[in-house]
Amino acid sequence: EPLARRQLRDLLADVAWIAIAGETGDGASTVRTVNAVRPDLLFLDIRMPEGDGLEVLHQLDHHPHVIFTTAFDRYAVAAFEVQALDYLLKPFGGKRLGQALDRVRQQIGGNSETLPERFAAATGRRQPLRRLYVRVGGRIIPVPVEKILHCEARGDYVALHTADxxxxxxxxxxxxxxxxxxxxxxxxxxxxxxxxxxxxxxxRHDDKRVRARLTNGTTVVASRAWSSALRDEAT
Incomplete structure (x- = not known):
């Protein structure tokens, strides 16, 4: 998925010891690219056009270390049977990716800086997002972050609520x-x-929680812990 690959590129961009050698969107082109480029590490989805990730591995002449990135947890056993270093369930963030990359460094080496230190430094250097890209019908459109009123988790996805x-x-x-x-x-x-x-x-929402009333009339309920912290700050 283009958006998932964009997120992964963004997370990897500040990891100094990783250079992105290529990117593909289907099984057949993955086999061709890996055999030609011969990377040390491959991030591989399970469900792809023209062959799934497990089939891709069996067709490779060059065999890099593999981290699976997928929304389907039912393939985890099969992934580790083919010696994958890790199995990342989408969506995942920088902390979980850092844990996977720590396993990579143990296998293929790296410098003396630890992954937690590197990710903490990288996160501090990155500029905040200015826009997010969303799929609408057959198009991908940018949504400036200032238009977002609130974000809400929905399973493996996030709903961005805007005035539009x-x-x-x-x-x-x-x-x-x-x-x-x-x-x-x-x-x-x-x-x-x-x-x-x-x-x-x-x-006030109830005895323990507050809620945010937004400019469009929507209300968003806060957790008890955050509500308590807000009350403490306001008193």
């Missing part, structure tokens, strides 16, 4: 919490992020 409508993207709340500007966006629940610029007020 709702868009569903293949990413995680964890990833958005890492990459959206903390000056404007706050994660008030493990599955919800709100744009502070769109909040009219925080009001």
């Amino acid at each position: 409508g709702c868009y569903v993207v293949n990413t995680s709340v964890e990833y958005l919490a890492e990459r959206l500007s903390p000056e404007s966006f706050v994660r008030i629940h493990r599955s919800r992020i709100v744009n502070l610029e769109a909040v009219q007020a925080f009001e």
Whole structure:
């Protein structure tokens, strides 16, 4: 999926010891590219056009280390049977990817800096997202982040609620919490992020929780922990 590959490229961009040698979108071109480029590491999906990931591995002449990235957990046993280094379930964020890359470094080496240190530094250097790309019909369109009122987890996807409508993207709340500007966006629940610029007020929801009332009239309920922290800050 183009959007999933874009997210992975973004996460890998600041990892100094990784250079992206190629990218493919189907099984046949993956076999050709891996055999030609001969990479050390392959991020491989399970479900692809023209052959699934497991079939691809059996067709390769060159055999790199493999990390599977997929939305389907039922293939995990088969993946480890072919000696995959890790199995990342979409959507995943920088922390989970860092754990997988730590296994890679143990196998193929690297410099003395640990993966947690490298990812912490990389996250600190990256600029906040300015836009997200969403699929609408047969098109992919950009959504400027300032148009987002709030984000809501929906299984393996996230719903971006804007004044113009709702868009569903293949990413995680964890990833958005890492990459959206903390000056404007706050994660008030493990599955919800709100744009502070769109909040009219925080009001009582029940004895333990508050809710954000947004400019379009929508309300978003915060977690008990976040509600308590807000009350402490306001008193």
